[in-house]
Every structure is written in C-alpha cells, then in structure tokens.
Amino acid sequence: MKSITINGSQRESVGKKATKALRNAGQVPCVMYGGDKAFHFSSPELAFSKLVYTPNAHTVVIALDNGEEYNAVMQDIQFHPVTDRITHVDFYQIFENKEITMEIPVKTIGSSKGVMNGGNLRMPYRKLRVKAIPSKLPDFVEIDITPLKIGSKFYITELANEDYKFLHPDNTVVCQVRRSRLAVIADDDDEEVEAGDVPATETDDTAAVQE
Secondary structure, eight states: OOEEEEEEEEOSOOSHHHHHHHHHTTEEEEEEESSSSOEEEEEEGGGGHHHHSSSSOOEEEEEETTSOEEEEEEEEEEEOTTTOOEEEEEEEEOOTTSOEEEEEEEEEESOOHHHHTTOEEEESOSEEEEEEOGGGOOSOEEEEOTTOOTTOEEEGGGGOOSSOEEOSOTTOEEEEEEOOTTOOOOGGGOOOOOGGGOOOOOOEEOOOOOO
16 A cells, blocks of 8 residues: 655644644644554644545655654544634554554446446445555455446455455445446347447445444
C-alpha cells in the first residue's frame, strides 16, 4: 500500500486557546494513539489534501520537525460544520508485526455479460473492511465482473486469499447484475449483443458505512 508523508510539529500546549491559534495559522491539531502513550502535534492543513480528498487508501508517515517518524493510519477526522475546513485529525500508530483494520476501495475490471445484455451492475460497497499486517494491505480489492450474467451475484468469499482477511459475513454480496426493464433476453445470457442494441445502464453504488 502507498504511503503519504505528513510533516508536523509536536505540540507543547493543548489548551483551547493554543488550539484556536493553531487553526487561525492554517494548522490542524492532531493526536497520535496506539503507541506507549498518546501525543499531540500539528500539521499544515494543505498537507492532508492527498490523504483526505481521494477515494484511495493510504498509510501515513508522520515526520516531526525533531527528526522522529511514525507509521500510522488516519483513524478519525473532523470538519467545521460551516466552512468544511479540517479542524482535527486522529491517527493510530501502526507496527509491522501487528495487524490493523482498514477500509480498502473496490475496483472492478472486465465487462459483464449481464450488463452487455441490459442488466444493471449494483455494488452495495465501495470499500471493504480488511485486516492484515501493514505490508500485506492492498491498494484496492479487484473484482473481475466479466463472468457475471443477469441475476448473478459475487460473494465476498470469492475474494478469499492468504494475505488479508475480510471483516464481513460470508454471505455479503459485493456486486451483482440485476435485470432491468430494458434487458435483452438471451439464451443462457450468452448471446452476443450488437453494439447499437445495448441499452443504457446505471450503477447503483452506495458507500459502505464505517463502524
């Protein structure tokens, strides 16, 4: 998994007055958990753009101005209710020999036979919750939808592997092709559909709810 470096400065004062001054200066107050003890630091708000405003999953290297570096993942983020600016970020320190849990984006490849025949590809999850040691975490979970016919479902058990495990029930449907009113009726759903005869399809993606 790719990593993003965020430069920061350790905070000596964590009171409301000091926190407000940091935000006024374009800095974001942060807290790191997971180590021997929690510690506070701040980073420029612009440093979080590649971490927050992206659908991709990343680990983080927190590089402090005193030379110390910590590997971490973002655990929580807060935004101002009016301006939508970042007001606070929590990180969790990670260690190479300890498993962590992250939500990993789902990526589809291929062209579904069912969609070509007019079905609708539906994906209840844009991200899947995965548990592994940091070095085994994938950048994304890849699903080949080519074999999916109208009425077919792709279950999470079909993604099982030795590098990481999914924290979802075995009957979780990751994606499926549902029949639409305009679907082409084909024997065994294997008939070739002429390019000009393929009706428009829609994808009904609903983001996964975090714990």
